[in-house]
Amino acid sequence: MPMFIETCTAPTNIAVIKYWGKDEARGLNTPINSSASVTLDQDDLCAMTSIAASSDFVADRLWLNGKEEDTAGNGTHAKRLRKCLAEMRGLARDRVDASGAVVCTATELASYKVHVVSRNTFPTAAGLASSAAGYACLVHTLAKLYNVEEAYEGQLSTIARQGSGSACRSLYGGFVKWVKGRKPDATDSMAVCVADQAHWPELRAVILVINAGKKETPSTEGMQTSVETSPLLAFRAESVVEPRLAAMEAAYRARDFEAFGKLTMQDSNQFHATCLDTYPPIFYLNDVSRQAIRLCHAFNEHKGRILAAYTFDAGPNAVIYCEAKDRDELLAFMLHFFPPPRSGVESYTNKPALLKAAAAMPLEPALLAKGNELRTPAAGDVKMIYCTAVGDGPRTLGADEALLDAATGFPLEQKLQKWQQTLGPAGGGGGCPVAPTVSTYAAVAVAAIGFLLVLKKSN
Amino acid sequence: MPMFIETCTAPTNIAVIKYWGKDEARGLNTPINSSASVTLDQDDLCAMTSIAASSDFVADRLWLNGKEEDTAGNGTHAKRLRKCLAEMRGLARDRVDASGAVVCTATELASYKVHVVSRNTFPTAAGLASSAAGYACLVHTLAKLYNVEEAYEGQLSTIARQGSGSACRSLYGGFVKWVKGRKPDATDSMAVCVADQAHWPELRAVILVINAGKKETPSTEGMQTSVETSPLLAFRAESVVEPRLAAMEAAYRARDFEAFGKLTMQDSNQFHATCLDTYPPIFYLNDVSRQAIRLCHAFNEHKGRILAAYTFDAGPNAVIYCEAKDRDELLAFMLHFFPPPRSGVESYTNKPALLKAAAAMPLEPALLAKGNELRTPAAGDVKMIYCTAVGDGPRTLGADEALLDAATGFPLEQKLQKWQQTLGPAGGGGGCPVAPTVSTYAAVAVAAIGFLLVLKKSN
Numbered sequence: 001m002p003m004f005i006e007t008c009t010a011p012t013n014i015a016v017i018k019y020w021g022k023d024e025a026r027g028l029n030t031p032i033n034s035s036a037s038v039t040l041d042q043d044d045l046c047a048m049t050s051i052a053a054s055s056d057f058v059a060d061r062l063w064l065n066g067k068e069e070d071t072a073g074n075g076t077h078a079k080r081l082r083k084c085l086a087e088m089r090g091l092a093r094d095r096v097d098a099s100g101a102v103v104c105t106a107t108e109l110a111s112y113k114v115h116v117v118s119r120n121t122f123p124t125a126a127g128l129a130s131s132a133a134g135y136a137c138l139v140h141t142l143a144k145l146y147n148v149e150e151a152y153e154g155q156l157s158t159i160a161r162q163g164s165g166s167a168c169r170s171l172y173g174g175f176v177k178w179v180k181g182r183k184p185d186a187t188d189s190m191a192v193c194v195a196d197q198a199h200w201p202e203l204r205a206v207i208l209v210i211n212a213g214k215k216e217t218p219s220t221e222g223m224q225t226s227v228e229t230s231p232l233l234a235f236r237a238e239s240v241v242e243p244r245l246a247a248m249e250a251a252y253r254a255r256d257f258e259a260f261g262k263l264t265m266q267d268s269n270q271f272h273a274t275c276l277d278t279y280p281p282i283f284y285l286n287d288v289s290r291q292a293i294r295l296c297h298a299f300n301e302h303k304g305r306i307l308a309a310y311t312f313d314a315g316p317n318a319v320i321y322c323e324a325k326d327r328d329e330l331l332a333f334m335l336h337f338f339p340p341p342r343s344g345v346e347s348y349t350n351k352p353a354l355l356k357a358a359a360a361m362p363l364e365p366a367l368l369a370k371g372n373e374l375r376t377p378a379a380g381d382v383k384m385i386y387c388t389a390v391g392d393g394p395r396t397l398g399a400d401e402a403l404l405d406a407a408t409g410f411p412l413e414q415k416l417q418k419w420q421q422t423l424g425p426a427g428g429g430g431g432c433p434v435a436p437t438v439s440t441y442a443a444v445a446v447a448a449i450g451f452l453l454v455l456k457k458s459n
Numbered sequence: 460m461p462m463f464i465e466t467c468t469a470p471t472n473i474a475v476i477k478y479w480g481k482d483e484a485r486g487l488n489t490p491i492n493s494s495a496s497v498t499l500d501q502d503d504l505c506a507m508t509s510i511a512a513s514s515d516f517v518a519d520r521l522w523l524n525g526k527e528e529d530t531a532g533n534g535t536h537a538k539r540l541r542k543c544l545a546e547m548r549g550l551a552r553d554r555v556d557a558s559g560a561v562v563c564t565a566t567e568l569a570s571y572k573v574h575v576v577s578r579n580t581f582p583t584a585a586g587l588a589s590s591a592a593g594y595a596c597l598v599h600t601l602a603k604l605y606n607v608e609e610a611y612e613g614q615l616s617t618i619a620r621q622g623s624g625s626a627c628r629s630l631y632g633g634f635v636k637w638v639k640g641r642k643p644d645a646t647d648s649m650a651v652c653v654a655d656q657a658h659w660p661e662l663r664a665v666i667l668v669i670n671a672g673k674k675e676t677p678s679t680e681g682m683q684t685s686v687e688t689s690p691l692l693a694f695r696a697e698s699v700v701e702p703r704l705a706a707m708e709a710a711y712r713a714r715d716f717e718a719f720g721k722l723t724m725q726d727s728n729q730f731h732a733t734c735l736d737t738y739p740p741i742f743y744l745n746d747v748s749r750q751a752i753r754l755c756h757a758f759n760e761h762k763g764r765i766l767a768a769y770t771f772d773a774g775p776n777a778v779i780y781c782e783a784k785d786r787d788e789l790l791a792f793m794l795h796f797f798p799p800p801r802s803g804v805e806s807y808t809n810k811p812a813l814l815k816a817a818a819a820m821p822l823e824p825a826l827l828a829k830g831n832e833l834r835t836p837a838a839g840d841v842k843m844i845y846c847t848a849v850g851d852g853p854r855t856l857g858a859d860e861a862l863l864d865a866a867t868g869f870p871l872e873q874k875l876q877k878w879q880q881t882l883g884p885a886g887g888g889g890g891c892p893v894a895p896t897v898s899t900y901a902a903v904a905v906a907a908i909g910f911l912l913v914l915k916k917s918n
Contacts, residue, residue, distance in 0.1 A: 232732055235694045262738070269740045273691055273732040279721070280756045281728045287746045297739045 002104055003054035003409050004095060006144040007402045009121075010049075010137035010394040011042040012130065013169045013176060014205065014319045016264040016311060017245050018271035020219075021227040021237060022165070028186040029162045032227065033237040034245055036177045037169045038321065039197065040205060041391030044350055047133035049118040049141045050403035057113035060085060063411045064118060076220070080163045084138055085114070087159045092146035109146055117403040117411045135163030136170030140394035154190030161189060173197040173392035175252045177245070197392045200255050202324040206331055207386035208338060210288045210316040217282045219314040226278040233274035240270065257323055261309030264321060265296070268311040275314075284314050288381040291337070291374060292318040298370040299333055324389075328354075331387065332361035336368070337375045338382035351387040461563055462513035462868050463554060465603040466861045468580075469508075469596035469853040470501040471589065472628045472635060473664065473778045475723040475770060476704050477730035480686040480696060481624070487645040488621045491686065492696040493704055495636045496628045497780065498656065499664060500850030503809055506592035508577040508600045509862035516572035519544065522870045523577060535679070539622045543598055544573070546618045551605035568605060576862040576870045594622030595629030599853035613649030620648060632656040632851035634711045636704070656851045659714050661783040665790055666845035667797060669747045669775040676741045678773040685737040692733035699729065716782055720768030723780060724755070727770040743773050747840040750796070750833055751777040757829040758792055783848075787813075790846065791820035795827070796834045797841035810846040 019035035062069045062081070071078055089110040094102045118137065120130050139160040142148070150156055157168035161178075169176040172193035181189030217225075226233045244263060251259035275282040285293075289312060296310045296318075307326040310318050322330050335358050340348035345355040405412050478494035521528045521540070530537055548569040553561045577596065579589050598619040601607070609615055616627035620637075628635040631652035640648030676684075685692045703722060710718035734741040744752075748771060755769045755777075766785040769777050781789050794817050799807035804814040864871050 231699050232691045232694065232729065232736075235691065235698075239694075240690050266736075266738055269738070270691065270736050273736040276735060277691075277725075277729050277732040279725055279728070281752060283749050290742050293740060 003052055004145060005050060005052040005402050005404055005406060006141050007050040007397040008137055008141040008394055009042050009046040010133050010140055010170050011039050011391050012045045012133040013037040013039045017248055017267050019165055020271055021223045021233060026186050029165050030186045030189040031165060031180055033241040034178060034180040036245055036248055038175055039173045039391050041388045044388035047120050047137040049137040051141045051145050052115045052404045052409040053112040053145055054409050055112055057115060060113050062116045084159055084163045088142040088146055091148045095147050115404060115409050131164040132166040132170045135160050135167030136394060144396055157191040158187055171393055174199055174390060194249055195252055197390050203390040204322050204324055204327045205388050206320045208292055208318040208382045209384040211381060211383055212316050216284060222282045226274055229279040230274050230277040232277040236270060236274055258306045261306040264309040264311050285312060286316045289316045289318060294374045295337060295371055298374060302367045302370055328358055331358040332363055335359055336363060337371055337377050339377055339379045341379050349385045354387050462511055463604060464511040464861050464863055464865060465600050466509040466856040467596055467600040467853055468501050468505040469592050469599055469629050470498045470850050471504045471592040472496040472498045476707055476726050478624055479730055480682045480692060485645050488624050489645045489648040490624060490639055492700040493637060493639040495704055495707055497634055498632045498850050500848045503847035506579050506596040508596040510600045510604050511574045511863045511868040512571040512604055513868050514571055516574060519572050521575045543618055543622050547601040547605055550607040554606050574863060574868050590623040591625040591629045594619050594626030595853060603855055616650040617646055630852055633658055633849060653708055654711055656849050662849040663781050663783055663786045664847050665779045667751055667777040667841045668843040670840060670842055671775050675743060681741045685733055688738040689733050689736040691736040695729060695733055717765045720765040723768040723770050744771060745775045748775045748777060753833045754796060754830055757833060761826045761829055787817055790817040791822055794818055795822060796830055796836050798836055798838045800838050808844045813846050
């Protein structure tokens, strides 16, 4: 029985020019405006997927952290999953060995059922664009499995986009633009790498995972309501985004943090403004999010320039971009106002050493005074602080990393069990591959029962 | 020594189509868009002012709740106060007695210095458009004192507007529109009564006075920043407000609460959206405000129609409009989730009997269940619940109501002392004339030292 296995990881991405709203007229999960994002380092946050194809498999099956999920159902995401599979099978080419000899024809390959095992290496609860990483990883792994070569640049991203809009931006590293496109068939609505991760290696991100209160509006549902009811969103998509995106692209190319940071904060605020203009209004920011925002502005005012730039997706978590030279002081400032729990920093971050150093850093009295006007330091409002940086695109791993047994083609139980065990209450400490949790697909599969409410994905 | 004294009260107003942003090009405190408001019953909330003019007075003087304030300073509001005085003196006409005989010529009258005593009959801390009521009351009382007749309809509102923009809307009862106007001299930027209080007498308002956290951006400063930085505000002023205002006017004329309520909520949310789109962003709503918003939508969803409509000015307080037939159930619902303090309802409202009745009202289990998904009932988030209704315009009171001694022209000490004593921690229980507090002018006079930060006026 021939069996082929591929294993890959894919990064998350956090938009700096937000995507909010599908273009129902064109369909195919195209956006009402172009968007742009920074790809985050998958050493800190990533989705990991192994896919096996074999003539012996009787069905396409999916395991998420040891739990098998339905792939045949009518849930939006089960359907999207099947759509991605079908599209990729259509692009299959012969698999060849090192010598170039065909080991399996495209036709055979496409006829084989697949076993998919996937997980995120960060807490789903963190809601850090896990579906973007998940779908990007799925498409990239299938591309390896089926030996796919893009017929045109961005072809894969048009497929990933149909899984989860922002997933297409996770197919590249660095600064990635998702072009809205114009063609009726939407084949031109794709992600484009504007500058790879090597262009601005000093770019860092400090992520405050903020405790959400009551359940939030799922982004898929939320953006549809916004498109239907917000006059401000229509105006934003038509008139604000394009010039802003051009300015953002120029700022990134020039590594001009002042311009990049201001545009990032303005666009995040405008996105949340359109949510508020939606009827009924949608709220993703809470009082803690607002304190993080004010603290960022206080930090910048104190410094006399923009050194820290927050952005929020469809949830209360703050992603704060900065440059390496300013990261530690920013971290010390935020850590002072959002201190770790009594149990210490170990379970509070993916970089305990960094946080310990930051905690020991003295803060300028004037800066501290500014902060004290905005918040009284208290633990509990922030669940975790992630430290990461701009990163590269999807990676192909070796056979030894596979999550599937090369002999049976079934999930490697001991690995799955390990993931389960390492699942902490907060979803674990994050960081590859220490603390996996319910992956994207789990979220995806149970979206119908509202699991996605904690995902705060999209954008 | 001839002395003339007039005493009047003026109501507050709460905008349903919001005013946010001055037209700096035209100046004279004209708005970038027209707005509309409902005047609230001054039996519940009002400003009260006595003004005496006498040849014996040596200076224009101002007393606020027994405390004399500077009127000669360079503070924005001291200047505005003087401007209103100067303009009104310019409109003075001879004072005549019952027989029509002139008792004082316009020239003499205008040459006399004045003594002004003013107070609000509701807690300034409540931040319920107290400056609107205050300036409207000042202008109306001066009009009586100087026997002013408008040369054109709305002339007085163009003067009140220069004290505080929204003050012009407090010069009339019922549904009042502040027309932006077009003339360069801004004499056409005035308030117009669209429908008086008798048109829709069933209209009620339940006001949740919500505890503010950290200090907020004063509205005068906030709206200027918004005009300078928010692309969404410019679009709103240019393209959204006019058609929305026309629809609102039609809804009010037709007493169509469904349409009136939806537009009211949408416009409140859009105003706060433009605050969020401001750079740096301005936040007036807090998590409790948001819970009040969600509870309103839950109430309406449960009823299958819009029976309650919230609106928020430049602060966290919720003003919820409804009709008389739905008021008690709405009150019971809100009271359940925002219960009074242990001390009871007496100091929690201006209508203890109403709240006691509401507290005893059984809530539909399904409605209760909806609410429980949104908030866990707890005291403290709401300071007070006011119950009021649509009301009439400024009133002229009799000599016996005067706050000034007819013999000396100085404040009546015992009355002033009484106001001081009745000043509760929350600013007293509200309601004419039981619980006065620091009035508008106090706020106005000390704006420079940030007192206005708790006023949440404007709109």
